[in-house]
Amino acid sequence: MTDTRLPRSLALVGAGKMGGAMLEGWLAAGLPGAAVSIHDPQPSEAMARLCAEKGVAVNPQPGAAGSAEVLVLAIKPQMLDAAAPALQPLVSGETLVVSVLAGKTVANLEAALPAARAIVRAMPNLPASIGAGATGAYANAGTSAEQREIADTLLRASGLVEWVEDEALIDAVTGVSGSGPAYVFALVEALAQAGVAAGLAEDLAMRLARQTVVGAGALLAQSDLPAATLRANVTSPGGTTAAGLAVLQRAENGLPDLVRETVAAAKRRAGELSG
Numbered sequence: 001m002t003d004t005r006l007p008r009s010l011a012l013v014g015a016g017k018m019g020g021a022m023l024e025g026w027l028a029a030g031l032p033g034a035a036v037s038i039h040d041p042q043p044s045e046a047m048a049r050l051c052a053e054k055g056v057a058v059n060p061q062p063g064a065a066g067s068a069e070v071l072v073l074a075i076k077p078q079m080l081d082a083a084a085p086a087l088q089p090l091v092s093g094e095t096l097v098v099s100v101l102a103g104k105t106v107a108n109l110e111a112a113l114p115a116a117r118a119i120v121r122a123m124p125n126l127p128a129s130i131g132a133g134a135t136g137a138y139a140n141a142g143t144s145a146e147q148r149e150i151a152d153t154l155l156r157a158s159g160l161v162e163w164v165e166d167e168a169l170i171d172a173v174t175g176v177s178g179s180g181p182a183y184v185f186a187l188v189e190a191l192a193q194a195g196v197a198a199g200l201a202e203d204l205a206m207r208l209a210r211q212t213v214v215g216a217g218a219l220l221a222q223s224d225l226p227a228a229t230l231r232a233n234v235t236s237p238g239g240t241t242a243a244g245l246a247v248l249q250r251a252e253n254g255l256p257d258l259v260r261e262t263v264a265a266a267k268r269r270a271g272e273l274s275g
């Protein structure tokens with residue numbers, strides 16, 4: 001993070017899996033702990049320890065130090081309305097609100113935090129916890145260029161950031177990359193189960209399935225080749241992979257159909273959560 005873009009004060013509301021992962025990224029990237037407060041009725045022991053080590057304030061009286069320059073919301077979407085009354089002192093017309101709440105729209109956030117003008121909706125994913133996240137972000141019209149830069153810097157501390165100019169696309173981002181790591185972990189589970197069905201011992205099948213996804217991901221990360229080319233590089237004409245892919249990628253009810261339905265269901269659920 002460059003000093004010109006660091007917030008002077010950042011309040012993190014909800015320091016669970018995603019909020020905690022982002023906080024670790026900001027601290028590792030040089031945001032001083034003294035600039036940060038977390039607001040969470042039940043921070044984990046690990047989070048409390050990290051905050052103590054880095055000088056992050058835990059549950060100070062909201063607004064005791066005035067409104068925050070940046071307020072990051074990382075509570076469950078269903079908690080927004082219940083949490084909002086206590087957060088009002090943290091928000092002024094100068095505050096940049098960054099929300100990672102699935103489905104909650106700018107309109108929902110404006111209703112919950114009426115003083116807020118600048119609102120960024122961001123959808124990170126869990127690999128943010130190791131700096132390998134993928135985040136989609138949208139800034140409302142009230143967000144200044146400098147505030148967008150600050151949001152970009154904060155989000156980039158946990159990996160790739162892609163901005164979209166149409167808010168509705170954030171729900172599609174949620175379906176693809178927000179939820180996406182779970183699809184990949186489900187693939188590891190399914191591959192291991194298929195290995196057992198093919199005769200492998202359970203632990204051996206899981207070790208092979210897990211390292212296959214780790215290795216394929218690392219190859220994707222290190223290679224400039226398109227995924228389709230990497231796939232073709234595994235596939236000998238008339239060989240075993242071609243036989244497997246003929247099933248996996250079959251025209252009807254194959255992986256493309258299944259993944260399309262999967263992403264559509266997650267996107268649909270994000271829309272429902274705005275309600």
Ligand SMILES: NC(=O)c1ccc[n+]([C@@H]2O[C@H](COP(=O)([O-])OP(=O)(O)OC[C@H]3O[C@@H](n4cnc5c(N)ncnc54)[C@H](O)[C@@H]3O)[C@@H](O)[C@H]2O)c1
Nearest residue numbers: 014015016017018039040042074075076077083101102124
């Ligand atoms: N987990 C993911 O992979 C992921 C990815 C992208 C976005 N998100 C979004 O991140 C948000 C948090 O998800 P999570 O998986 O980290 O959940 P989580 O349950 O791990 O964290 C939520 C935290 O909020 C705290 N909390 C509850 N009520 C509160 C209140 N009134 N004020 C302050 N804190 C309160 C809880 O104690 C908990 O620590 C969700 O809105 C989700 O849509 C999660």
